[in-house]
Amino acid sequence: MHWHPSPGVTLNSQILAEACGCAESLGGVKDGRWKTSIFFYRAMTRDGAAGPAGQQGQQHPDLPRDLLGVALHERPGLYFSIVRVARLVLQADAAFPQVMEKLQSYKARVALNFEGFQYQLGDFCLRIGKCAPNNSESLRGIMMEVEYYSLSSIEKSRAIMEDFFDIWQETVAKKSLPGHFIHVESNFTEYGLSDQYSFQHTAVQYATCLQQLMATVRG
Numbered sequence: 001m002h003w004h005p006s007p008g009v010t011l012n013s014q015i016l017a018e019a020c021g022c023a024e025s026l027g028g029v030k031d032g033r034w035k036t037s038i039f040f041y042r043a044m045t046r047d048g049a050a051g052p053a054g055q056q057g058q059q060h061p062d063l064p065r066d067l068l069g070v071a072l073h074e075r076p077g078l079y080f081s082i083v084r085v086a087r088l089v090l091q092a093d094a095a096f097p098q099v100m101e102k103l104q105s106y107k108a109r110v111a112l113n114f115e116g117f118q119y120q121l122g123d124f125c126l127r128i129g130k131c132a133p134n135n136s137e138s139l140r141g142i143m144m145e146v147e148y149y150s151l152s153s154i155e156k157s158r159a160i161m162e163d164f165f166d167i168w169q170e171t172v173a174k175k176s177l178p179g180h181f182i183h184v185e186s187n188f189t190e191y192g193l194s195d196q197y198s199f200q201h202t203a204v205q206y207a208t209c210l211q212q213l214m215a216t217v218r219g
Contacts, residue, residue, distance in 0.1 A: 001144045031118045113132055131210070
């Protein structure tokens with residue numbers, strides 16, 4: 001879920017603090033910090049530059065122009081690559097970025113971090129945090145990740161998750177904050193992912209959330 005501010009309202013850290021307060025008011029117990037990073041890669045041209053084909057060199061014809069890299073807090077030994085235009089998600093070793101750098105296939109252009117506090121709430125884990133550029137405190141968005149431990153089937157857990165979201169929205173509404181959380185469901189079947197939830201699903205969800213946050217900022 002990502003935060004959609006009311007028209008004319010600027011994002012601020014107070015909204016993030018209020019969201020964390022909502023988790024605690026529901027009985028959530030703070031369980032440390034978390035951080036997930038997303039990297040925007042651009043395919044290298046044959047002269048070694050990163051940019052659109054024809055600008056500073058010729059792009060390799062077999063490489064998609066843009067690639068997203070996702071480093072999840074829960075799986076520090078893994079790295080996920082997403083090609084959105086082809087609806088592909090790949091799981092690799094954490095050293096994969098270094099391999100791309102040595103092959104001079106892709107160059108990282110921008111890095112964004114999702115980070116904040118984690119809360120344990122019964123069978124749920126809530127991760128509430130901000131989105132900000134690497135090495136910057138500039139707030140680009142606020143989001144929340146919800147994990148349900150008891151079921152791995154997306155369909156079987158759907159009703160439980162929807163009930164939780166309803167309770168969460170009611171709790172946030174009592175704060176009278178200038179905006180609201182929006183849940184945009186990822187289309188996992190487009191990426192060839194099954195009903196059994198995996199970390200690849202999580203990587204796709206972060207890419208979807210980022211896309212929605214960017215649309216909110218542009219809007």
